[in-house]
Amino acid sequence: MTVNDMMRAAKAASPVLAGADTSVKNAALEAMAARLLYRTGEILAANETDLAAARGIISDVMLDRLSLDEKRIAAMADGIRSVAALRDPVGRVIDRTERPNGLIIEKTSVPLGVVAIIYESRPNVTSDAAALCIKSGNACILRGGKEALNSSLAVSSALREGISSAGLPEELIQFVTDTSRQSAADLMRGVGFIDLLIPRGGRGLINACIENARVPCIRTGEGICHIYVDRAADIDMAVKIVENAKTSRPSVCNAEEVLLVHRDIAPVFLPVLRKALCDDRAAAGKTPVEFRADPESLPYSGGVPAGAGDFDTEFLDYILAVRTVASVGEAVDHISAHSTGHSEAIITSDSAAAEEFLRGVDSAAVYVNASTRFTDGGEFGLGCEMGISTQKLHARGPMGLCELTSYKYVVRGNGQIRG
């Protein structure tokens, strides 16, 4: 089946799901979870094929991401069930107005229609994304990475069996087995078929979407996140937050990449930070953080001099670019010039400085005295996440079920005409 056939089939099937009651969608999700567990053997065999092909070619970290076992498949099924338990985002009356002429206008949430997701190697994204789309009433077209092709195909086949056994058309879940650039390009140009395209991946994929997409797109997941340690910061708190933001999971988009430090506190703060992130970590057998520092920070932070690109790089590694600034305003200006608009934090006990930072920084999430690592659908209380938008149109920050819906105006009258 070509991508164009899949788009046509998904669009044709989508009205059935858009009109389905919550109970029907939840039953389908339960059936998808059950079928995923039932097909564990086939999925693990397919995963072994992928792993065998990938060993020696991709890194151990990537191999681990690709790898499935019974426990991980059970977790995927639990994930689907937890989506079933979330509130249905469709059919909410967002706003209701009765006009002087008697018209009753209800702004009502509706599914987008057909959502396409282009993602990379983790096979669990296949089940997560499908579950979020089905719950929000959207048909989905999934195009995963080639390393996980067999695994994701096995997962998606199980999900299609599940949804079909619950009486909904299996065409609601499409999995693209063609991993060529052409198949991605076909999705990007699916005007009239794709209501939303979500690229989940690195800068290359995002840029390809900006350049080539003719359908509505949401940029996700690029995070050059900053923490600014103000002159009025609690040093102990600042060290703990920077350590958490940089080292708890360096490969994710909400990890810190750049540290800005007020000039007045740098001589005291940076040596303490250096001890915690470099010396203490090395002594404990953990990977020490490499500081890439501007000339003013370097004597206090140690590490190496920052190069030209270091303040514009998503390292996704145990590397931290460090720069001193003379004021909150200078920190805000640096962030305006270098951030991807994902998550930034200020550490300060000065509420005026905090408010200046909150007002001045134009990113999806702006924090006072907390780690940027909290930018996440689960941590924000959305219950799930389809990705983290770094654009301003439609959705910003973590995208949950509501962000996968649109709305329509339902207007009831009794013969009104416009004068």
Add this chain to the structure above:
Amino acid sequence: MTVNDMMRAAKAASPVLAGADTSVKNAALEAMAARLLYRTGEILAANETDLAAARGIISDVMLDRLSLDEKRIAAMADGIRSVAALRDPVGRVIDRTERPNGLIIEKTSVPLGVVAIIYESRPNVTSDAAALCIKSGNACILRGGKEALNSSLAVSSALREGISSAGLPEELIQFVTDTSRQSAADLMRGVGFIDLLIPRGGRGLINACIENARVPCIRTGEGICHIYVDRAADIDMAVKIVENAKTSRPSVCNAEEVLLVHRDIAPVFLPVLRKALCDDRAAAGKTPVEFRADPESLPYSGGVPAGAGDFDTEFLDYILAVRTVASVGEAVDHISAHSTGHSEAIITSDSAAAEEFLRGVDSAAVYVNASTRFTDGGEFGLGCEMGISTQKLHARGPMGLCELTSYKYVVRGNGQIRG
């Protein structure tokens, strides 16, 4: 100044406006209105230049749209003042959560940043669009049609004088005097500078945006609107609504273009409609409506046989395509296949039929027993309108001030780190 210079200047100026208090923005709007009135003489002279160049080249209807007088300029100033009176859409806390770990998360409305609008000849769009952008905290880049170039330039100069006299940078309002395709293309490709591009115009402009835009775009204003007269319709009400939707202002996007009639009522309804829209109008010296009917309707409606493209054409004229259907479902299916997703209505006294139609039709506004002509920001109670979105991402239907904003998550903690 090139378009690229304008984009840079608008972006550089935008943070000042984004952080401005409501009172500052309202004072700027008042000053813009005052300066518009003060410059009436210059604006009328510029308008005369445009009119002189356009006479004999564009239609009388278009000449009337282009033409300004003291009264119209006063109405433009009133329009700006009415935007000042609207509630500030920026800084609203849309949602607030306190998480178990003590983080307080406020989803807070913020301006988009820089909004570009490409529009056609009416010079009042220049002041309307600028006022809506300034009130919603957005810098704007306006690119009007070449017929109104001198008029719009004079209007925008007055607006810039006004905003500057109120202490805000005049760079917040940019007017593109280059009316070549290249200047539109530069805006469409202004990645990193333009947060939202709104094309207001015909299908050619919309398609050019889909094909060429690399920045987020909202499709507006294409309306192939349907009215379905159900078997259970009140015939008198149906005639009044169809007459209003078709003839009260045929050139606008919420006018009806297609009439669907249930087979059972067609023999009774269509002759009555024909009398009202053709015979009575002709007798009263008004333009009669031309019916283009399918074979089953033709004997009852009169007119001419519908051609291949008639059910996919935005006539914007006294022309109505007519087709009979056998059920609500067939009407919904026809609309799914042919509508631009703007506005559709059912006329019926059968509430089950009404609900089936409301549920099945996926358009920005779906009506029961009312004219499609109500799809309008003012009529919906938004107080204003930047255009009517026919896409599902971000905004759908009439776009008011809130639809010109995004949001950010403001998160306050006291040292929280992620476990």
